[in-house]
Amino acid sequence: MPFQKFIDYLQLEKNYSKHTILAYQKDLESFLEFNQTHFEENSIQQVNYSQIRSWIVSLVEEGLSNRSVNRKVASLKAYYKFLLKTKQIEINPLAKHKALKTEKKLEVPFSPKEMKEVLNDMQFEDTFEGCRDKLLIELFYATGIRRAELINLSVSDVDLGGQTIKVLGKRNKERFVPIPSLCSTLLKEYLAKREEVVNEASADCLFLLKNGHKIYESFVYRTINKYLSKVSTKLKKSPHILRHTYATHLLNNGADLNSVKELLGHSSLASTQVYTHNSMAELKKQYGNAYPRNSKK
Structure with missing residues (x-):
């Protein structure tokens, strides 16, 4: 797996649940597959923001809510932060990205x-x-x-x-x-x-x-x-x-x-x-x- 070290980091150092780690993994695999299909790019580390933007647009066109898109982008952003931390990249392509606007979600408690x-x-x-x-x-x-x-x-x-x-x-x-x-x-x-x-x-x-x-x-x-x-x-x-x-x-x-x-x-x-x-x-x-x-x- 191209991001196994990141998955290990989430599990061993961040102590994330299996459910959360699986969500991160699926998001990264989805992005990698998109780049392989549209840009013939096999490494997430080498992509630029315009490629990421194309992925975001495709997710919106698929009908995903802004909240769901933001969650997927957050997975990618966390991965790039890990790559910066481990000195595998020098610039985070998502550093200046602004999340899509979402309606404030009000959760109603039980009475x-x-x-x-x-x-x-x-x-x-x-x-x-x-x-x-x-x-x-x-x-x-x-x-x-x-x-x-x-x-x-x-x-x-x-x-x-x-x-x-x-x-x-x-x-x-x-x-x-x-x-x-x-x-x-x-x-x-x-x-x-x-x-x-x-x-x-x-x-x-x-x-x-x-x-x-x-x-x-x-x-x-x-x-x-x-x-x-x-x-x-x-x-x-x-x-x-x-x-x-x-x-x-x-x-x-x-x-x-x-x-x-x-x-x-x-x-x-x-x-x-x-x-x-x-x-x-x-x-x-x-x-x-x-x-x-x-x-x-």
Whole structure:
């Protein structure tokens, strides 16, 4: 593979998930194939910006959204940054490229009522699988961790006495996230039922399938979608929306933005600020209900 060293770099140094690395690989292969077809160019390192621009135009003409095109170009840009870093090229042909304009994507969090209906009112089976599924939802909502972070949790990462979990985030950055009493109680129950299925291969993996194997990304997504679909008509029902819900509900209830940043494992405050949109909407609603001059009486 012409970019194997870059793939190794993403995996070993950047600690990206398999899903993300595969996306990068496909984007680079797509660009290489385009250049081989249209410019008889077999090396991504040798292309210029006009060739890249032709690729971008072709993607748009194929009907890809600006957001999808930007994601593909971002893969290419990351590769050129790697080549610069390893001194394989002297100039980044994408250094002055400006991303295509996109509409701001607003992700709608679940309401407190919807979360209550899932976690308080819904009946989960009194089995290993029922307990695990409820804990998946509870832990996402109680901690705001990412899907990959949850999948890679170990039993040793759980501190029931201190009511915290140790999370290994992006770029191998560790953080400790508090868990509420209800979540801690459910964790104890799950750990007891987990003994029914655990085996040597998955001895320290926290979340398991009923056959004792470690859970995986699509399984987590299907589980979240399955249960949230019973209480919500929102189009998007995913682990990320639960993370979004966690942050929004914290901010709505007065949590400090910097504290939420640390809990989410964000490296910059700008990443956390995207969650303030819904909090501002809630604040305006409360203002409208409470401010005397808004009264129609």
